[in-house]
Amino acid sequence: MASRDPSGHALHRETLAVRLSVERSQYGENSEALYLTSGYVQPSAEASARRFAGEDEGYTYGRTGNPTVTSFEQRLAALEGTEACMATASGMAAVMLMCFSLLKAGDHVIISQSMFGSTLKLIGTEFARFGVDTTVVPQTDLAAWRAAVRPGTRLLFAETPTNPLGEVCDIQALADMAHGNGALLAVDNCFATPVLQRPVERGADIVMHSGTKYLDGQGRVMAGALCASAAMVRDKFLPVQKNSGMVLSPFNAWVVLKGLETLDLRMKAQSAQALALARWLESHPAVGRVYYPGLASHPQHELAMRQM
Template structure:
């Protein structure tokens, strides 16, 4: 296996997404190869021992590392501007293993209360079972983060923009508060994507993605990725990852590696669809409220302007008439499909209170800004006029 020349640091992101991380075998294949192997063979017992000792470079077992996964990780690190990356089996594997790498019994975690249901479970239910206390705060209120910090706080966790109503949290502000207290900041960047927000550059220590979303981008494979410094990934994350087994499948890594080649094109086009649809929906009388980063009426428009270079492929809306009207709108749509997934080339809509955020009680739903009339829309790559006509016909039937 020969390493091709690494792309120059000065190359632009689109070029890096096509060439970055490629390793070619002795056959010189153009397209990256898929290494569907669990293990590796050695020339001798001495070589095997040296590999285990770390004295000889090379792969040992695909739960630890695999050439196709390495290519995906390298390309992801280039996209994010991170020192290094580790692939995981799903976004939740990325979140849970990153958080486990930051804590031990007796530690304390502070997290924004507006979280995707499974992320909320990790920080507020799972970690406390192992002696890690958690305080939830209004993520948009920096004074609440500051007040929640304790001498034993080792990690802060947030999503921005939040799932589903796209509240935007001041990442640089939270990073400063976390670092003053000696804690690490872990950011779930799924709703912004690496194209529109760079948490590491804003001061975060760890970025996590559900690669299931825009990174695959075509609704096929589950995957996740953790991006950080080499130091964090080697000293804190490596053993958690190796020995608990949230490893990415080489097949899924290959799909995602190839998907990264079109990532900037797809995300730009989907974001443009979202921006146009958000503006048109905001003018419609059946819609009470539209949430979209980049619109002047976004509740944290100033933070959006400071920390994001683009909007999102996601739009949230409040439909007048609560759950009944929200369901009626979903059911009347023809091009847009009802699905709780996001980041696909197909436009998808869901009712968070009864799906992705079903675990939340009424107070938690209110804290997350989710009403019974709230719908979350993930924009795909369809023609914007077909999407708009679909909404017009569905809204007129309400």
Template sequence: MKDLKFDTKAIREGYRTTQEQEHSEAIFLTSSFVFDSAEQAANRFSKEEPGNIYARFTNPTVDAFEKKLAALEDADACVATSSGMAAIFASIMALVESGDHIVASRNMFGTSIVLLNTIVSKFNVDISYVDLGDLSQWQDAVQDNTKLFLLETPSNPLGEVVDITALSKISKANNILLAVDNAILSPALQNPIKLGADVVIHSATKYIDGQGRCLAGAVLASEAIIEKVSAFTRSTGPSLSAFNAWIVLKGLDTLSLRMKAH
């Protein structure tokens, strides 16, 4: 559906109806799934055969949300999480290792700063902070062990911005991944991957839901990057529930209309 317009993708992308032919996406409220045989179970656990196993790993309703959001962000793949902060933490832990260095915007959401300073730093990861819109500060902060640029644009709550395309040129020249939190504008108004970002992070709690009903998050990137993020979430458990996935799915239906109305 790459050639379809945004509003069409927001309605049609990502979901296959069941044999019941429901009009609205079904909510699969289940912790686990059954198998036709022990052999099928073994093949699914070994990833030799696709299929659902356990809701911490995959769920059809969550999968529908991931596929739809990936289409709207022009991303290869997506993994949904239980909150925006879970998405940020999963991204960081999947993409950096002990001894690495992160350059982050000092204009980010306060809890993101707390996460970096009090949790991520415990893993022997160094963090440098720069002014979001000053490209020279990003360049000057680069070290031999810098692996990630992390930012929000527009920032929350100050609304400061950076030229993503210009910053991506710096990150790519230094073999650094660029991760952009797109929660404020949403894919209705900004597609960071099209502008050169490697990773897009969402707090779907905000405008994707848009009505204050649930917590949800997402990470979008290439298949290779999402495989790393998914490996982290499978083992640590910040999975999005089927019910909350359904809520943010319904939020995507009207996202474009609501963002235009803002």
């Protein structure tokens, strides 16, 4: 389905979150079909060869593509405002795919010390074994990020707000810093989701997701994604994904696709409840400190209100 209505008007994000998908099947189903298949019947040996070589469009094998997964990718890209998206088996598979696709021995990465623990271990420890050097900096200290930049810096990777303390960093400032030094900025947007924050609108190059969290929203399946330009998805992520197999299962894609339909409503309701709860906790005599970016007492409250 196109992102415009029949008279050419752009559809709202909330509409795309419900409607955007690959073409309906011949049965005209209202809810997107769940294509549980590992392979696809090919029209001819020649057509199959062209598809496998990437010269023609068309599905060949489950590790290289699936229509239900494509629907999830199209919908999340529309919500994030990126040209394309690549789904992965989990959030950590998304981090893995990004690093495998973009980094090589000798490259340097800067990440915040407040990032999700597995992200810190995967990049800081596992990729170190392959010669990728990482500097870990305080999340909100822009001067520390700047001081860490060096000629081999290829990637700045931030999570904002962080899990679980809700520290917020300035996406635009980090994007400017990355681009001024020939590097890319990736943002883990797992906690905010595109309903509350769209990092590419502030200069980020890659938006990473754990779909396991709010995108599904009901604790059912693991999922992940990288949203980026069409060129980056096609030329960097796809070749690695095709050969490494960290793919999202069609069933999980379908579940998260359904989750995206209610994402807007859920995020707004959750945020309203969270703010009410945070205010109540802040006024409670037994509570020492409350970490919530929506509270005026949060150290990055003003920044959070500006970029979220």
